[in-house]
Amino acid sequence: MSRIPDFPKPTLISVNGIELEVFEAGQQNIGNPIVLCHGWPEHAFSWRHQIPALATAGYHVIVPNQRGYGNSSCPTEVTSYDIEHLTGDLVALLDHYGYQDAAFIGHDWGAMVVWGIALLHPNRIKQIINLALPYQARTEKPWIEFMEEFLGNDYYIVHFNRQPGIADAVLDANTTQFLRNIFRKNMPPAPPEPGMIVIDLARAEAPVGEPLMGDNELAVFISAFEKTGFMSSINWYRNLDRNWQILADVKPIIQKPTLMIYGDRDLISKSANLKEFVPNVDVVSLDCGHWIQQEEPEETNQVILKWLEQ
Known part of the structure; x- marks a missing residue:
């Protein structure tokens, strides 16, 4: 990884049969842990603006590259990325530090994992702060079938599952261009285009909107x-139906104190029934797109710290 000044140096920690690359700050605040969970296609570095603020506020900040990312293990089996493995890694990380529970913050797929911890390991999570991705209630049909019916077979999550390997190869061949094109802000509003959005982004020569970050920051993701x-x-996406099976008999209501942060211009829809499933939720919307904590770092930090103080 390109070294960035002031970003913590990583440690490789063995947990749950794999190694996680973990970045830490605020080690002087042992006993007050907060775990930050990145999304796709991201990296622990996506929390660079939150780490110092949370450490200063008295937290022991623990930021893993989750399995499949960075210098963490990348198992070859698709099923190694189901919700049991992903949540199991983070529970094992708490065990490594000797913590019974912690506050968790998740963005995008990281939010999905945090919701998963609350469902599968509720005694290990103290507070939930999730960005961008609201709680996804279990549908009657498996998730991929449900998405295919409503969003079509070109919808990127359906495509990842029905045509495995195709998108992966396009992204691998266009890594710099894809990451440059996806990490944008202030996108002009436009109707959805036909085609597979992720493949189209990887092949697009001219990005829209403004860059989310400088070249030296983008280089961390690219490398x-x-x-x-x-x-x-x-492969995280290729376990959605497996996760649907795993969660079949799990009580779907999450009672933990929760903060949900939306970006008003995010393409991910806000939940119409979040309170039904997460009764103790506070909701905040910021004027930004999908990359909330990187687009509006100061505002995101203020919202998070104010809520945690309550």
Whole structure:
């Protein structure tokens, strides 16, 4: 990974049969842990603006590259990326530090994992702060079938599952261009185009909107994905139906104190029934797109710290 000044140096920690690359700050605040979970196609580095603020506020900040990312293990089996493995890694990380529970913050897929911890390991999570991805209630049909019916077979998550390997190869061949094109902000509103959005982004020569970050920051993501390729992280999506099976008998209501942060211009829809499933939720919307904590770092930090103080 390209070294960035002031970003913590990583440690490789063995947990749950794999190794996680973990970045830490605020070690002087032992006993007050907060775990930050990145999304796709991201990296622990996506929390660079939150780490110092949380450490200063008195937290022991623990930021893993989750399995399939960065210098963490990238198992070859698709099923190694189901919700049991992903949540199991983070529970094992708490065990490693000797913590019974922690506050968790998740963005995008990281939010999905945090919701998963609350469902599968509720005694290990103290508070939930999730960005961008609201709680996804279990549908009557398996998720991929449900998405295929409503969103079509070109919808990127359906495509990842029905045509495995195709998107992965396109992204691997266009890593820099894809990451440059996806990490944008202030996108002009436009109707959805036909085609497979992720493949189209990887092939687009001219990005829209404004860059989310400087070239030296983008280089961290590029070097990480040049090392791992994209298959291991896309395999998270290839477990959605397996996760649907795993969660079949799990009580779907999450009682933990929760903060849900939306970007008003995100393509991910806000939940209409979040309170039904997460009764103790507070909701905040910021004027930004999908990359909330990187687009509006100061505002995101203020919202998070104010909520945690309550």
